[in-house]
Amino acid sequence: MxxxxxxxxxxxxxxxxxxxxxxxxxxxxxxxxxxxxxxxxxxxxxxxxxxxxxxxxxxxxxxxxxxxxxxxxAGATSPLVNNRQYRKNVGRTLEVKATSDLKVEGVLIDVDDTGVTLEWKTKEPKPVGKGKVVVNKQAKIMYDDILEAKVVIKF
CATH class of the missing domain: 3.30.300 (GMP Synthetase; Chain A, domain 3)
Structure with missing residues (x-):
């Protein structure tokens, strides 16, 4: 047996x-x-x-x-499930869904034992006047808060 x-x-x-x-x-x-x-x-x-x-x-x-x-x-479009998968994807774009209803597509810039740090650009209203301005954003997301993370493959 x-x-x-x-x-x-x-x-x-x-x-x-x-x-x-x-x-x-x-x-x-x-x-x-x-x-x-x-x-x-x-x-x-x-x-x-x-x-x-x-x-x-x-x-x-x-x-x-x-x-x-x-x-x-593991397929290229498979969700990341192991912390070591994040380390090998530093510098690549990830789409991350987190428990706080956060959904971010950004470049993975850092990985440590507790979570990952993503960076992305977004348009926000100008502080003064009309229109929008491009702003760099960063967020540290803890592994426990990640519901799903996938590498974004762009053609």
């Missing part, structure tokens, strides 16, 4: 060997369909997925339990 704990241990062992990779998602259903999503500090290549696949598959016995295995990278 194949256990979820065994597979999780194999994933952790693979990630210890490759410290540049980290786990985004892991699922295993009753039919032994194993799904693993990884990301990396420098992105993920096909070879990285093959490495993780081998780290799991080569340590399981198909004679003992049949299984299917899918190892994939």
């Amino acid at each position: 194949l256990s979820e704990k065994t597979v999780k241990t194999l994933i952790e062992n693979g990630l210890e060997e490759r410290s540049d990779l980290f786990l985004i998602d892991f699922k295993m259903n009753a039919d032994n369909k194993i799904s693993v999503v990884i990301d990396g500090d420098n992105g993920v290549t096909v070879e990285d997925c093959m490495f993780m696949s081998r780290a799991i598959e080569h340590n399981l016995d198909r004679e003992e339990a049949d299984f299917s295995l899918d190892v994939a990278s």
